[in-house]
Amino acid sequence: MPSKGVSIYSYISVNGYEVEFTVPAASILNTAADNFAPKHLEIDSSNIPGLHVVGRFQWTVLFHGEVIASAYNHINSLTGKLSGGTMTATVDFAPIVTHNAIITYGFYAAGPGDVGLPNRHQCYVTICSKDNIRWMGAIAPPGSPAAQKPFSRFVLAAPHDNGMNSMTTCDAFFTAANMDIVSDIKEHLPCLRFFQHLPDHLLLRRLPNIVYGVAITQKKEIPLMLHLGARYFEFRPAKLLPIIRKVSSLPDKYYFQHSCIPGLAFDEFLSQQAAFLDENPTEFVVVHIRWDGVVSKCERPSQQVIESMLDEACGQATQRPLRWGGRECFSQSIDELRQSGSRLICIINAEKYDSWTAEAYATLTPEPILERFESMNTKGQEGTDLTILQCQATSQSIKEVLVYSVLSAHAATSCLTSTKAHLDSQTLPWIRTNALDRLQADKTIVVMNDFIDGATTDTSIELSRRRLA
Template sequence: MPSKGVQAYTYIAVPGCSIELSVPKQTIVRNELNYFWNGDMEVDARNISSFFDKTGRFTFKVLQNGNLITEQWIDVNAITGNASSGTMNTIANTPSVLHANGVVVTYGFYEAGPGHGLLPDRHQCYVTVSPNYANWMATVAPPGSQLEGRPFSRLVLPAVHDVGMNSMQSSEAVLRKVGGAIVSTLVCDNKIMSEIADAVSGPAIALIAPNIIFSLAITQKDNLDTMMQIGARYFEFRPAHCHKAVIPSGALPDRLYFQHSAIPGMAYDAFLHDVVQFLLAHPTEIIVVQLRWDGVPPECARPSDQEQREYLDAALREANGQIIAGGLDDLRQSTIGQLRRDRKRLIMLVNVDSLSTYTDAGNATLNGDSIVSAFPAVLTASNAAGKGFINIQCQATATNIPKAVVYSILEASTTTSCLLATKAICDSKTLPWCRDNVLATCGRESLVVMMNDFLDGATADVAVQLSRKRLE
């Protein structure tokens, strides 16, 4: 009988919690703490009683001490494999759950097509259960404690890859005003666009412009405050003005936006405002922001030093002197307690050279094996010498595999993304490696950040636990 598979991935970091996964006539319950589990489930036509409708429901529930925290589901057709209707029927409908009792549930669902030998041919679903880490620095280095006197650089910070690409709002405003034909200008990647052009005509490219942008650029799905409550404390931001071909249209106000190639995302002033407001609400926390412009084309004007200062000053004015911007020397030389006392809880960096595990070839993977194999070769004391910090990049860039991008775009629905397709399988390999090896390979002298797409509770929990160990 026909069937469609679902590959499920779980991680639990809160005592008393369990995850219940089910399809017709199959239920799996996971309750192990700090264990990366994955397993196969099958929506099988033989297990669906209806003769004509072979649609079965995939569901997960998160419970704490028997009480329901959240329940999410989607219907899967066992014959066609299509996933439709339910609470996970669009990526935008899968925001993290911040429960009132301090539990955070992060999850995602990728609708798999036939795979074509590249992308997964089984639906992918990941679920993590972690504490709300809005104040995690207060727990690992309590104010007034001996641990607060340890260097800030001993911490391991959960990090968000391409924080500004967490919605299509800016891009959709441009497409509505200018039209889909602008997509080739925004993407700025001739290899990708030529692959797409080989598959569809020029007019068709304009029609699927939103799918192209979504598949190439959207790397997060939570708002900034939620990411910080999940635990994020390091962000890279690429602030620049919109492409010179976009500005005359008036589609967006002429200000600084996160730029993914020339695809506009979150406004820079909104980003700084939210970061400062979070720090004001959480007086023990310290956030590091690095400004970079790699991959931003020259047609997107970069801000001058003065413009950068004006944006930062405007955000800090709202703090009335409670927060002062620090720099690289503060990151390297200050203790956690000193940064708190000096009010330097927003560390601003600009193009600081770091030891990064990212390579175009190594991270262009669909299963994460090349990422993990590169970790021990890159993360050495000699490589880290003289670098500002260490950046472990756990996310795959399937967007560097043109055919995978094309398949993702042409078969796009509201639950597909070639970036989301690799999320769970890569995390199941990269995060356990970090948990087991970062202390030995990275030592205790350099700040470490652990970066990921679609920030999740497992990434945050591994980083927080590593911070505890490095401080102690």
């Protein structure tokens, strides 16, 4: 009988929680023992009563047997398409905060499996502790032996392209977009060469879908990322492309830039970091200013401007003095930094030992990424400040994948979400098992991921605990 598959994945690190996944006539109950274990369910038409072909897929989070949260989609067993539900748009996958946990989740609506994309819908749910908000203070309390060790012993979770966490800024210029914008952006956005077969007026109409598929890698606000436990943020500040500034009503200031696609404003980003640090005196944040891929027409801030903005952000702290420091902070002890108030560490174009290469990460499978992890070693860390392990693929750089995802666009079909659960179930266990043995230099290690979640942040916390023991 016709059916549509759903691949499921969960991660749980808070006692008493379970996740139940259900479809007509079948269910799977996951506990912490099932972390990182992919499983499968089928929306089978033979299990749907009467002549109906639409079945309900649902996940439910339970705490000691009591229902805490749930979400669902109605799925057509013949076509595989969604026909309603609460997970039909990625933008709506808002984290759920309970009295003791943070629940994050995602859903990818799969097509028939064209161009190597999954032919099964993908769904993941992660549950981590609310205590992650102060994890640095928990594993290296002030005055403890752990806090006498250098800051570089921390392993930090990083939201990949953290400033691309909503379409708000983009929408502000899409509403005023015209043919001039298309003509100008085509010069600067490499992925648009994949759509040369589309006339400009159709490309203009598709531009929001293209941007969504290429650039929106997060869906949480910065304060929630910090609450989950993220502590490393790469930021690419630059002003708007002149044509965007000309046609939009956006303020003339510095924004996170994905090539020339604007995201979160830099001043807002810094204010949110400072507010978090002011409220949480044991915590630190590393901000790494870079301009990888930012087009030259987008004006970059000078070092003097950056330092002035950092001073202004730190000056907003009201509960205790907050200062920012540079790469010298990595070698100082955790306690020294806390005592001086230097808890916002900002580095600019620092040397890093990075797993990412364009060739390896243009993938829909974990194997090339794991091969990159396997190739890394302690010697490679020499002469660098940071070691970066990137878990997310850049499948949008595969022409056929991006074109298919855009032209068959649905609110839950971004190619960036198609690989999330499958890759995490392979990359995060590898990092937990192997990273500290392979990478033994006294350097800060960063675990980076799209759609930052509890499984990723818990991985960094666990490795930090081991390095500081």
